[in-house]
Structures are given as C-alpha cells and as structure tokens.
Amino acid sequence: GEPSLREKIAGLYETASMEDVLVHCGAEEAIFNFMNVFLEKGDHVICQFPVYQSLYEVARSIGCEVSPWELRQTERGWEFDLNLLERSIRPETRLLVINNPNNPTGYLINNEELEEIAALAYRKGIFVFSDEVYRGLELSEGTPKQRAFMDICENSLSLGVMSKSYGLAGLRIGWIASHAKDIVESMTRYKHYTTICNSAPSEYLAERALECGEKILARNVEIIKNNITLAESLLLPTGLIRLNRPGAGPIAFNEYLGGDVDNFCEKLLEDTGVLLLPGSVYDFPGNYFRMGYGRSGFEEGVQRL
Numbered sequence: 001g002e003p004s005l006r007e008k009i010a011g012l013y014e015t016a017s018m019e020d021v022l023v024h025c026g027a028e029e030a031i032f033n034f035m036n037v038f039l040e041k042g043d044h045v046i047c048q049f050p051v052y053q054s055l056y057e058v059a060r061s062i063g064c065e066v067s068p069w070e071l072r073q074t075e076r077g078w079e080f081d082l083n084l085l086e087r088s089i090r091p092e093t094r095l096l097v098i099n100n101p102n103n104p105t106g107y108l109i110n111n112e113e114l115e116e117i118a119a120l121a122y123r124k125g126i127f128v129f130s131d132e133v134y135r136g137l138e139l140s141e142g143t144p145k146q147r148a149f150m151d152i153c154e155n156s157l158s159l160g161v162m163s164k165s166y167g168l169a170g171l172r173i174g175w176i177a178s179h180a181k182d183i184v185e186s187m188t189r190y191k192h193y194t195t196i197c198n199s200a201p202s203e204y205l206a207e208r209a210l211e212c213g214e215k216i217l218a219r220n221v222e223i224i225k226n227n228i229t230l231a232e233s234l235l236l237p238t239g240l241i242r243l244n245r246p247g248a249g250p251i252a253f254n255e256y257l258g259g260d261v262d263n264f265c266e267k268l269l270e271d272t273g274v275l276l277l278p279g280s281v282y283d284f285p286g287n288y289f290r291m292g293y294g295r296s297g298f299e300e301g302v303q304r305l
Contacts, residue, residue: 001175002203008210009175012160014151016177022184023203025195027133027161027174030187032058033194034129034157034176037186039064044090046126047097048080050104050253050282055097055131069096071105073286077244078107078253082116089124096121099131100146104282104290105253106246108138111147118153127180128156133164134249136217139225146248154179162206164249166216167294173198173206220294224250227293231302250294253279261287272304 001009001023009023010016024030031054039045041063047056049068056066067088071078085096098117100109109117121128130149138146150158157178163169178184209216228245235241242255256264265278279288295301 001198002200002207005203005207005210006175008207009160009177012210012213013148013158013177015179016150019181020150020179020184021175021177022187022191023198024174024176024191025198026163026172027131027159028054029191029194030159030161030174030176031055031131033187033190034183035059035062037190038127038183039095042092043095044093045095045097046085046088046093048099048102050102050279050284051097051099052103052131053282055099055129059095059097071102071107073244073255077247078102078105080107080109080113082113082120085117086120089120089126093124093126095129096126097129097131098149100149101132101134101137101246101248103134103249103251104277105244106249106251108143108146108247108249111144114147114149114152118149118156121153121155126155128153129159130156131159133159133161133174134251135160136165136213137221137224137250138248139221139228139246143247148177150177150179156180157183162209165220166209166213167220168206168209171199171202171206171209173202220250223296223298224293227295227298227302228252230299231291231293234302235305246293250292252291252293253288254291256287256289261289265289268305274301274304276305 006018006021009021035058043064045059045066049070148158149156161174162171240258246252261278265276277290
C-alpha cells in the first residue's frame with residue numbers, strides 16, 4: 001500500500017504504525033491470504049457464529065476443523081457466552097475468529113468483554129483474527145467507541161475495509177493491522193501471488209475519504225438510526241416480526257413470527273423485489289432473516305415489506 005495511505009490507516013488505531021498495516025484489494029483478499037499463511041491442515045479454529053461465510057469456509061478449505069462459537073437469542077437480544085468459548089478450546093486450537101460488530105446480528109462486544117477474550121487467548125496461546133469492518137458505527141448514545149483488537153492484544157490482527165463502515169465498496173480497498181511482524185511479512189510475500197498491488201486510483205480515493213472519515217461515519221450512523229426508527233414504526237405493529245436492534249453497524253438479524261422464513265423471503269422477493277436473506281444462508285437455525293439499514297432509499301423497501 002501507498003505509505004501515505006498506510007499512515008492514514010494506522011491513525012485509526014491507538015498503537016499502530018504504518019509498518020503494522022498491509023493494504024489489500026478488499027477485505028476478502030485479506031481474509032484469504034491470512035488464512036493461507038497462518039493455518040495448516042488439521043488445525044482447529046473457533047469462529048464466532050453466525051458470521052460472514054469466508055471467515056470459516058476458507059479455513060475449512062485448507063483442511064481445518066472449525067467449531068462455531070454461537071451467539072444466542074435472549075430476551076435482552078443477542079448475547080455470547082465466554083464460558084462456552086473456553087470449553088471449545090482444544091490443544092490443537094490455533095485461531096479464534098471474531099467479527100465485531102457482528103454481521104449479521106449487529107451484536108457489539110463491549111471493550112471489557114474484548115479484554116476478557118484477549119486474556120483467554122493469551123493464556124491459551126491462541127491467535128485472534130478480528131473482523132472489524134463495521135467498526136465506528138456504534139449506535140447507542142454513550143456507548144464507548146469500540147477498541148480495535150490489535151490495540152488490546154499483541155497476538156492478534158484487526159481487519160478493516162472501505163466498503164462497510166464508510167460505504168465505499170467500489171474502491172475495493174481493505175487492510176490488516178497487526179503487531180505480529182512475522183504475520184505481516186508472510187502476508188506481504190503471499191500477496192505477490194494474489195494481486196501484487198492495489199489500484200492506485202482506489203488507494204488515492206481511500207486516502208481522501210479517510211481524511212473525512214469522521215464526517216462519513218457520522219452521516220452513515222444518522223442514516224442507520226433513522227431507518228431503524230422507520231422500521232420499528234412500520235413493522236412492529238404487524239406482530240409478525242421481532243426486531244433485534246443492532247448495537248453497531250447497519251445489519252440486524254430479525255425473527256419472522258408468521259411462518260417459515262425461507263418461504264417468506266422467497267415470496268417477498270417474487271412479489272415485491274425486496275431481498276432479505278434468511279438464516280439458512282448462514283447455516284443458522286431458527287426463523288431469522290438479515291435486514292440492512294444502511295441505504296438512503298430504505299423507506300421504499302420497508303414500505304413494500
């Protein structure tokens with residue numbers, strides 16, 4: 001990555017320098033390259049679940065065994081159990097994958113819980129891959145800004161991208177930040193066999209966007225909050241949908257109470273052109289579907305719904 005862009009990205013973290021940052025062609029390349037550099041066939045991986053598919057499927061394709069660390073629905077919303085995580089650890093466990101804020105639930109692990117996870121990983125000698133592509137979109141007033149995992153734990157890596165929190169998917173610019181120099185160096189060498197370098201115009205535009213990063217994030221948070229309020233006013237009175245308000249980010253995993261969710265999503269698409277992803281897409285049980293609140297044209301879609 002261009003040194004000036006890496007400096008800008010390093011500024012998003014408390015403890016990073018540009019040498020800790022490696023820029024990729026989107027987050028997908030970063031996930032693929034890290035998994036192939038770090039993991040070997042037979043390794044055991046624990047992955048927060050439900051989650052973005054690449055975060056566990058790439059490990060499986062390498063020949064690793066993946067155990068899900070499942071979020072659970074409670075009366076208070078989505079929650080995770082740290083004791084369940086600890087019970088899932090084996091002698092051959094090499095990697096813990098977390099996604100915070102979580103896609104598709106919108107669940108936000110708070111900073112105290114992140115420190116607990118870091119302490120557990122340190123005791124067990126496990127590396128942590130933290131997908132933080134929706135970081136910066138905390139929605140509740142008074143919620144402390146989410147810390148990056150690489151600022152909490154040396155033996156970890158934080159993933160970022162321009163496409164999620166900043167809404168600039170067309171740039172295809174993502175990055176990793178880590179104090180694990182051997183990992184950064186190995187990923188740099190591996191990148192020579194994938195994309196070699198990134199688009200220069202995209203890197204330039206990403207740098208310009210990061211100069212206005214706080215304004216972009218504030219705008220996107222406002223859109224998300226307004227859309228959540230709109231969805232609650234229109235959908236809750238139907239009694240057919242349980243809305244799980246996200247803690248951060250534009251994504252929520254809501255529950256359909258009116259029958260089979262797969263049939264509902266298929267019929268909705270056929271009749272109205274509105275696309276919702278059922279929980280089966282995530283291999284997650286229950287009658288859940290993913291809803292996105294990040295678009296400025298959200299009102300038209302929710303009216304059709």
